[in-house]
Amino acid sequence: MKATKNKALIRSTQSVANELMRATKWAVFDDYRTYSGASWGRGIYVYDLEGIDYEYQPLVRYPDLFLRFARLADNNGLDDELETEKNEAVAFEWVKSYGLLGGGAEASVAMRTRGGEPGDSLRGFTSEAWAAHHTLKSYEAATRPNGPDVESLVKLTSEQDRDLILNSAQETVREWALWQVRLIIQSEIAGGVYPQVYRLADGSCMQGLGFNSLLSAMWIQMFWLAAADHVRRCKNQECSRVVSFEQPQQQAHPELRRSSRGGRYATREGKEFCSATCRYSYHHLTVRKPKRQAKKTR
């Protein structure tokens, strides 16, 4: 009798734990579709809520997910105007790989569906991508290794603050810009990310970070970046983009580690360049050009 009771208790604890565990995962569905309408605008939604392609732990699998998101707008990747064909194509590609952003959904909705509904408006997606882009750019400009990049900061700042940037000492500019970045991060993660403890089948406990939306999960990475002591920048010296940074190690749930797609680690520690273009320029400047010059002077 007692044994049966214990078993039932363990089973129910386990199911509560599994339920909590879901808060660290996000779902990518098989079938996304676009919608558009005069009153609700354009967007992307899940066509079949039963058809989950795979679930993954964004903070475990993609330590650079925020960087990926913030760089969508690099090199004219996104239009300024929010609801364009081009932005829709970018958003759709993103959603097929990482799932909907889910920003703005209340916690209860997000907890129930983990990536399924309600759909993302294109307006929301694009403005969030631009916000992430501006924040990362501001951070990179403020913390450039050889002093703040005033020219970029002026472009990224509202008119009323431009005088302050142009007429202050480097250290003041850096601190002020970082302060602005931190304010944005704080407002993006407030209420969206929280510690979770879950129990494994062997009775031990693990902890992870739960989140209400993929967007909140990505912003915690920007929070870690702003707090990191060790940040690696692109090896191409003309580029000051961040390529990786120190962040708290997130534990993969064993259940996901076993599955073929959901639990693969994607550590990017070995990454030296932000892009193939930068790898090429670096190689060109440091290897090919000097070689050619040496040949000429011979």
Ligand SMILES: [Zn+2]
């Ligand atoms: Zn680069």
